[in-house]
Amino acid sequence: MKRLIQSTFVAIALSLAAGVQGQPVDSLGQRLAACTFCHGEQGRAGPDGYYPRLAGKPADYLYHQLLNFQQGRRQYKPMTVLLQHQTDAYLRDIAHYFAEQKAPYPAPVTVTLSPPQAKRARQLVLHGDAARQVPACVGCHGTALMGTLPATPGLLGLPRDYLNAQLGAWRNGVRKAHAPDCMGDIARRLAPEDIAALSAWLSSQPVPALATLPPAPASVPMTCGSAP
Structure with a gap:
């Protein structure tokens, strides 16, 4: 270091x-x-x-x-x-x-998921899991999963190892945000196999061409201290 x-x-x-x-x-x-x-x-x-x-x-x-x-x-x-x-x-x-930087994205690295893993990842991304009180990723990160203004980041174009590490850090309390720490709450509600499937699926998706990021939706599924 x-x-x-x-x-x-x-x-x-x-x-x-x-x-x-x-x-x-x-x-x-x-x-x-x-x-x-x-x-x-x-x-x-x-x-x-x-x-x-x-x-x-x-x-x-x-x-x-x-x-x-x-x-x-x-x-x-x-x-x-x-x-x-x-x-x-x-x-x-x-x-x-x-x-303000407009650097190109690299091509995604394809990760092979079993059909059940891919199905579970798509469910969490698009619909969430009501039983675990996990909202859909698209509810906050935008329908294109590229983030929204003013303060929500995109989930695509990120390496699998980084996504896995950050979700694990939230789950273990190493990474935190201002309360209410919605991502910490979500990560702790996810099973370890859910985190692995999400990281692999998201990192494998192509990045869409977007001119500008959309504004945050008028209604989001959770209140987050990191996105005032």
């Missing part, structure tokens, strides 16, 4: 040194080399499945996740170190910068 933090700051220094005629370039994009070192060019996602896409996500969502890392609701030491002394205004600048 120490080496990762050191490498990140080295990337920042190298980027700032690459100015015209040897003069440092002071732009927001250059300053955020610390982010793209792990999250990929334009924030299009890291290559290993654990650093998620930032590009094109709702700015309010990105801003609140930066706050969550800074304030300890999300646990990843390098992120906390990078953000702990940043101002609120700068966190908003970071969020808006990546929200």
Whole structure:
């Protein structure tokens, strides 16, 4: 972890040194080399499945996740170190910068699911599970599953390992949000095999071409503190 933090700051220094005629370039994009070192060019996602896409996500969502890392609701030491002394205004600048990036999505990696697994995943995504008090994913994340404005992220275009890890983190209380923490409640109501099926199914879906994200629906199935 120490080496990762050191490498990140080295990337920042190298980027700032690459100015015209040897003069440092002071732009927001250059300053955020610390982010793209792990999250990929334009924030299009890291290559290993654990650093998620930032590009094109709702700015309010990105801003609140930066706050969550800074304030300890999300646990990843390098992120906390990078953000702990940043101002609120700068966190908003970071969020808006990546929200405005229009990087292409990679082709999804197909994961083979058994017919019962695929059926269960589609049921949870489209209809939820009333018996477990689990709402449909589309109820909050949009009918295209690409997120809604102002603060709900998309579920497509994310690696299986990342989806699995985040649902597991919510289930185990490692990842949190402001109360009411609806995703924590949902993850704890899901069976482990449900999380595995959802992660595999969502990561296998093609990403639709959307010009803009739609606004949040007038009525959502749960009240979430992470989406004021």
